[in-house]
Amino acid sequence: MERSVSSLPQEKQERVWRALDGLQIEIPSWGFANTGTRFGKFIQAAAATNLTEKFADASEVHRLTGITPTVALHVLWDLPGGEGSVAQVKELEQTYGVRAGSINPNLFQDQEYKYGSLCNPDPVVREKAVQHMLASVRIAKALDSRDISLWVADGSNYPGTQSISRRIGWLEEALKATHNEMAPTQRLLVEYKPFEPAFYHTDIADWGMAYSLAKAAGPQAVVLVDTGHHALGTNIEQIVAWLLHLGVLGGFHFNDRKFADDDLTIGSIDPYQVFRIFHEILSYKTWNKVHEDQIAYMIDQSHNLKGKMEAMVQTVMQAQELFARAALVDQNLLAELQDSCKLVEAEEHFRGCFYTDVRPMVAEWRQSRGLPANPLEALRTSGYVEKITEERAAKNSNTQSSYA
Numbered sequence: 001m002e003r004s005v006s007s008l009p010q011e012k013q014e015r016v017w018r019a020l021d022g023l024q025i026e027i028p029s030w031g032f033a034n035t036g037t038r039f040g041k042f043i044q045a046a047a048a049t050n051l052t053e054k055f056a057d058a059s060e061v062h063r064l065t066g067i068t069p070t071v072a073l074h075v076l077w078d079l080p081g082g083e084g085s086v087a088q089v090k091e092l093e094q095t096y097g098v099r100a101g102s103i104n105p106n107l108f109q110d111q112e113y114k115y116g117s118l119c120n121p122d123p124v125v126r127e128k129a130v131q132h133m134l135a136s137v138r139i140a141k142a143l144d145s146r147d148i149s150l151w152v153a154d155g156s157n158y159p160g161t162q163s164i165s166r167r168i169g170w171l172e173e174a175l176k177a178t179h180n181e182m183a184p185t186q187r188l189l190v191e192y193k194p195f196e197p198a199f200y201h202t203d204i205a206d207w208g209m210a211y212s213l214a215k216a217a218g219p220q221a222v223v224l225v226d227t228g229h230h231a232l233g234t235n236i237e238q239i240v241a242w243l244l245h246l247g248v249l250g251g252f253h254f255n256d257r258k259f260a261d262d263d264l265t266i267g268s269i270d271p272y273q274v275f276r277i278f279h280e281i282l283s284y285k286t287w288n289k290v291h292e293d294q295i296a297y298m299i300d301q302s303h304n305l306k307g308k309m310e311a312m313v314q315t316v317m318q319a320q321e322l323f324a325r326a327a328l329v330d331q332n333l334l335a336e337l338q339d340s341c342k343l344v345e346a347e348e349h350f351r352g353c354f355y356t357d358v359r360p361m362v363a364e365w366r367q368s369r370g371l372p373a374n375p376l377e378a379l380r381t382s383g384y385v386e387k388i389t390e391e392r393a394a395k396n397s398n399t400q401s402s403y404a
Ligand code: LRH
Pocket: 030, 104, 151, 191, 193, 226, 253, 261, 300
């Protein structure tokens, strides 16, 4: 099934290069720090131990790949001083040449959020959560960050223990208040997840709820699709097509999974799914004559078995290569085949693009932009991982590996 790249017509190559020119991916600060499962952490000697080290690592990923100029920040983990931490972030932006990206409020760690944050039945706790949202908006404004990316862990574990319907109202109020605080250029991304940490009902469980809440909040609120946050078998690309149609696709948290929200490397289990998602976007852009999109392509992965730097560079390459494969699809030809119901021909064209090895073409693109042809190889030979391992090993050996 593999085709050699040299046999690709000029026009296809140009289409792929144009697509690559338009692709930027945001990487998460938490992808560089020690994180774990619900049962424990496996500490890595090279993991970043503070925000400076997270910026240093993000900067190295950007130096190698050229397409990751922004870092997603989680307020509690990265800006523990809230608005008071903004000055430090600005300094790090200057030093490391990567900017703060989406700002992620954290409404799931404080003891007071045991029964929920924005949906807590206690109005005092709800108000505290709303205040955190407003502070997050102000942090984003001060950092010139467009997106505030909200995920709430709120939900319940047992039927009858919480009012599902009253909690909808509280959420709507909170998101409206957040929306009111935003500058006209900012956006509120509403992320959904069907389960975990709550196991009976989750307050924002699917894209329909996220869409409805975004509508209630105001015109600058849109939906965020985390690929790991769906029931098995869900047709995610169809959700993407709907969100595009409704004009509310704000962005992605990319990762892969086998069973649940496993946060595995993008496309490691099902690369065809990522290809299909990218295809829906490129197809929508073709037929609706959209040249620029506002979609925030973000990674939400924190590896505890793979080396963090290697995993992040591998992730970015994988995303880029799957995007390039989706760009191979000839939208006019595919539409013709679809309209004449030439099913096998349509599927063969689609599958053929997916099976094309674009790695040499992407490598050429990288070189033409002064980037290493193979960023992962370049990371290996750069000595960066050895350097940070040496610098951080002692600090990491003091990190708690269990939650006991
Ligand atoms: C929740 C989630 C959300 C959080 C991130 C750390 O599962 O996907 O986006 O902010 O993980």
